[in-house]
Amino acid sequence: MTVxxxxxxxxxxxxxxxxxxxxxxxxxxxxxxALIGQNGAGKSTMIKVLTGVYRRDDGKITFNGHDxxxxxxxxxxxxGIATIxxxxxxVPLRSVTENVMMGYEPKRFGAxxxxxxxxxxxxxxxxxxxxxxxxKMPLGSYSTAIQQLVAIARAVSLDAKLVIMDEPTSSxxxxxxxxxxxxxxxxREAGVSVLYVSHFLDELFEICDRVxxxxxxxxxxxxxxxxxxxxxxxxxxxxxxxxxxTEAGMTEFGGGTAKKGDILLEAKxxxxxxxxxxxxxxLHRGEIVGLGGLLGAGRTEAARALFGVDPLRRGxxxxxxxxxxxxxxxAITAGLGYLTEDRKAEGIIPDMSVRENMTLALLPRMTxxxxxxxxxxxxxxxxxxxxxxxxxxxxxQPIRELSGGNQQKVLLARWLAIxxxxxILDEPTRGVDVGAKREIQLIIRNFVDRGYSVVLISSEFExxxxxxxxxxxxxxxxxxxxxxxxxxxxxxxxxxxxxTSEASA
Amino acid sequence: MSTTxxxxxxxxxxxxxxxxGGIVALLAILLFNMAFTPNFLQLQTLFVNISQVATIAIVAxxxxxxxxxxxIDLSVGAIMALAGALAPLIFLSExxxxxxxxxxxxxxxLPMLVAIACGLFNGIxxxxxxxxxxxxxxxxxxxGRGIAQVLTNGxxxxxTNPHFSYLGTxxxxxxxxxxxxxxxxxxxxxFIISRTTFGRYVLAIGGNERAAQLSGGPVALxxxxxxxxxxxxxxxxxxxxxxxxxxxxAARNGSLMELDAIAAAVVGGxxxxxxxxxxxxxxxxxxxxxxxxxxxxxxxxxxxxxxxxKAGIILVAVYVxxxxxx
Ligand SMILES: Nc1ncnc2c1ncn2[C@@H]1O[C@H](COP(=O)(O)OP(=O)(O)OP(=O)(O)O)[C@@H](O)[C@H]1O
Ligand SMILES: [Mg+2]
Numbered sequence: 001m002t003v004x005x006x007x008x009x010x011x012x013x014x015x016x017x018x019x020x021x022x023x024x025x026x027x028x029x030x031x032x033x034a035l036i037g038q039n040g041a042g043k044s045t046m047i048k049v050l051t052g053v054y055r056r057d058d059g060k061i062t063f064n065g066h067d068x069x070x071x072x073x074x075x076x077x078x079x080g081i082a083t084i085x086x087x088x089x090x091v092p093l094r095s096v097t098e099n100v101m102m103g104y105e106p107k108r109f110g111a112x113x114x115x116x117x118x119x120x121x122x123x124x125x126x127x128x129x130x131x132x133x134x135x136k137m138p139l140g141s142y143s144t145a146i147q148q149l150v151a152i153a154r155a156v157s158l159d160a161k162l163v164i165m166d167e168p169t170s171s172x173x174x175x176x177x178x179x180x181x182x183x184x185x186x187x188r189e190a191g192v193s194v195l196y197v198s199h200f201l202d203e204l205f206e207i208c209d210r211v212x213x214x215x216x217x218x219x220x221x222x223x224x225x226x227x228x229x230x231x232x233x234x235x236x237x238x239x240x241x242x243x244x245x246t247e248a249g250m251t252e253f254g255g256g257t258a259k260k261g262d263i264l265l266e267a268k269x270x271x272x273x274x275x276x277x278x279x280x281x282x283l284h285r286g287e288i289v290g291l292g293g294l295l296g297a298g299r300t301e302a303a304r305a306l307f308g309v310d311p312l313r314r315g316x317x318x319x320x321x322x323x324x325x326x327x328x329x330x331a332i333t334a335g336l337g338y339l340t341e342d343r344k345a346e347g348i349i350p351d352m353s354v355r356e357n358m359t360l361a362l363l364p365r366m367t368x369x370x371x372x373x374x375x376x377x378x379x380x381x382x383x384x385x386x387x388x389x390x391x392x393x394x395x396x397q398p399i400r401e402l403s404g405g406n407q408q409k410v411l412l413a414r415w416l417a418i419x420x421x422x423x424i425l426d427e428p429t430r431g432v433d434v435g436a437k438r439e440i441q442l443i444i445r446n447f448v449d450r451g452y453s454v455v456l457i458s459s460e461f462e463x464x465x466x467x468x469x470x471x472x473x474x475x476x477x478x479x480x481x482x483x484x485x486x487x488x489x490x491x492x493x494x495x496x497x498x499x500t501s502e503a504s505a
Numbered sequence: 506m507s508t509t510x511x512x513x514x515x516x517x518x519x520x521x522x523x524x525x526g527g528i529v530a531l532l533a534i535l536l537f538n539m540a541f542t543p544n545f546l547q548l549q550t551l552f553v554n555i556s557q558v559a560t561i562a563i564v565a566x567x568x569x570x571x572x573x574x575x576x577i578d579l580s581v582g583a584i585m586a587l588a589g590a591l592a593p594l595i596f597l598s599e600x601x602x603x604x605x606x607x608x609x610x611x612x613x614x615l616p617m618l619v620a621i622a623c624g625l626f627n628g629i630x631x632x633x634x635x636x637x638x639x640x641x642x643x644x645x646x647x648x649g650r651g652i653a654q655v656l657t658n659g660x661x662x663x664x665t666n667p668h669f670s671y672l673g674t675x676x677x678x679x680x681x682x683x684x685x686x687x688x689x690x691x692x693x694x695x696f697i698i699s700r701t702t703f704g705r706y707v708l709a710i711g712g713n714e715r716a717a718q719l720s721g722g723p724v725a726l727x728x729x730x731x732x733x734x735x736x737x738x739x740x741x742x743x744x745x746x747x748x749x750x751x752x753x754x755a756a757r758n759g760s761l762m763e764l765d766a767i768a769a770a771v772v773g774g775x776x777x778x779x780x781x782x783x784x785x786x787x788x789x790x791x792x793x794x795x796x797x798x799x800x801x802x803x804x805x806x807x808x809x810x811x812x813x814x815k816a817g818i819i820l821v822a823v824y825v826x827x828x829x830x831x
Binding site for chain 1: 700701702705706708709712713715716717718719720721722723780781
């Protein structure tokens with residue numbers, strides 16, 4: 001095999017703070033190469049240096065036998081590097097076809113876009129991923145998972161030498177992940193290299209050949225996956241000895257321990273639209289209820305209904321015996337919090353600081369004589385930065401400059417800070433590293449142990465099965481069955497899902 | 506090694522120009538005037554400019570707030586005309602003549618209320634009925650001036666009322682009253698933006714409206730609020746213009762002011778997609794716009810050409826903003 005890409009001793013600092021200090025990676029042709037590291041280790045920065053989004057301060061990049069001096073992502077694409085960035089960069093208001101074909105539209109008479117051909121080509125590309133959707137609809141009308149698959153499909157269709165995927169599976173469930181792996185394997189067979197960033201270490205052993213580990217902006221190791229263990233990888237990422245880390249219980253949850261208190265939240269036959277037609281759930285004090293289901297099952301829609309975002313068409317929701325509030329602002333006052341699934345579109349306010357982002361939901365309760373109580377604000381923010389180990393230069397740094405996993409922690413803190421009775425968490429550990437994931441799960445568990453309750457949505461079955469006391473299983477907008485811990489296994493959940501999708505097929 | 510040093514230096518110069526592009530532009534205009542414009546360095550010139558700048562700045566600050574939420578307000582010029590037309594009607598009325606003190610008070614208060622009501626109308630159209638801001642405010646842009654002209658039968662209203670005229674001709678510590686007023690408003694708005702929940706929500710809505718809504722932000726109320734503030738400031742500016750001239754001309758009061766205000770806000774650093782509210786930037790922008798107007802006028806350039814120059818300034822300001830984003 002020959003080397004396709006070599007990045008050597010890369011340096012990159014932002015406003016004097018180094019993000020990369022001597023990072024290196026080497027990828028062979030036809031290799032699936034993993035890049036791992038804790039949140040903020042510099043993985044995404046490394047990729048953006050490669051594709052010309054950022055200019056490196058120092059270091060050498062050789063791509064396809066030539067010195068690479070890419071200065072913008074378009075050049076990277078032309079050179080044969082297709083990238084799926086961590087934060088989706090598609091245009092939600094444009095149709096699926098426009099997004100997939102952007103810049104490569106089939107033309108008629110050399111000038112006019114041949115729409116029928118474009119739609120057909122898009123359908124063909126998406127079929128490889130088993131996605132069957134109306135390509136003329138705006139992309140934003142589909143779920144995050146579909147959007148992510150569309151981004152991947154676009155990148156793969158570009159006929160590249162190197163495909164970069166920055167956390168491609170963070171919003172996919174297991175069946176979609178399988179589809180993706182199939183595509184990755186066929187890319188490898190076609191001699192295309194793949195750079196694969198992920199916090200799901202088990203995945204790496206399934207499809208990657210080699211893995212490069214980063215820590216604090218440096219490369220600390222490169223190994224064949226066949227010759228390493230998960231424990232070694234974690235030790236390398238954290239910079240600790242393997243003996244210090246026990247692998248037992250990769251999630252910090254322990255479901256099924258809750259003593260049921262009184263009923264806090266109850267949904268009866270709730271419908272909000274075509275994607276949520278019959279949703280039933282009860283949530284007791286001190287309990288974690290999981291929502292299980294496949295893509296499009298209506299989990300996020302259920303969360304939105306509970307938080308009063310989407311108006312109810314049918315059914316009732318009661319909160320502590322009273323009718324549930326019908327506006328997010330009222331829901332917050334009534335003691336609800338809702339961590340949304342889509343970090344970029346519904347979570348962060350990019351130009352605002354970490355501090356301002358974190359206290360956004362708390363704002364009404366943080367005033368003194370009409371003014372924001374700034375001393376208290378700083379105290380609260382500092383508390384959560386320490387408690388969640390948020391890696392930020394200081395609390396005034398704009399949130400868009402934080403790494404993806406650290407942005408997620410800030411948003412979690414936004415909701416913990418209002419100290420709600422009920423937290424609705426849609427993919428709470430999306431994009432956070434193994435260590436932080438356990439910490440967050442521990443925080444959720446502690447929160448529940450203090451007598452509060454959680455509605456948990458996660459496309460990671462492990463997290464759901466180990467975390468939830470009960471799992472309400474949804475399919476195509478309807479509640480199908482309910483599984484109760486202890487005794488739920490991933491296998492049982494998968495079975496329940498398989499049966500329901502068969503029954504409805 | 507030496508290349509990296511020159512590179513960093515070049516970069517820092519560029520950052521300097523980007524961060525303070527407005528101030529650099531201001532200095533350039535001042536230097537140009539000192540060199541070429543006759544009688545530029547005279548107190549009279551300063552007074553004329555301050556009294557002109559104040560009205561642009563007051564309107565531009567309101568515009569900055571609206572733009573910060575991702576909106577725009579085209580109706581400010583029309584609101585100026587409306588408020589300006591109402592004031593003389595009130596203090597020249599029989600009631601106003603009989604009770605001079607009350608007359609002047611009402612002549613300020615009532616037009617302000619009407620201006621605020623206009624802002625309320627804009628705000629409700631945008632926030633409750635989800636009409637695009639540019640369309641929603643077009644309604645009053647078109648009809649507001651029309652109403653003002655109907656109210657005055659299309660006549661020029663002239664008057665002598667020293668109390669009312671103080672708004673536009675009074676002096677405090679030797680400088681025009683409306684200049685102080687503009688500075689006072691700027692300090693007040695700066696405080697609102699940086700220290701209150703309302704201000705925080707304004708920026709949050711412009712930065713990511715859905716996130717603000719889902720975090721419990723009163724999006725509709727805040728939007729209505731900024732349009733009302735913008736309306737109020739436009740009304741005040743309309744009164745000042747009438748006071749300066751001791752005459753109200755509904756056809757010309759505030760004409761094209763929406764363009765000046767938007768230009769001043771953008772030159773001052775407001776982002777049209779929202780999320781930033783540089784209040785003092787708006788004042789700087791207003792000073793630049795006014796000085797460019799003055800420079801061209803003083804050097805005998807025609808009005809029409811001056812318009813083109815203003816368009817050029819907006820273009821440059823937007824270009825600098827785009828470059829800064831990367
Ligand atoms: N534009 C920027 N301005 C300032 N700092 C930045 C910028 N982009 C990244 N950083 C900093 O560089 C460091 C590395 O970030 P990066 O996004 O590469 O991490 P990552 O390894 O991808 O983490 P994650 O797993 O959370 O996605 C972080 O400390 C981050 O705050
Ligand atoms: Mg990243």
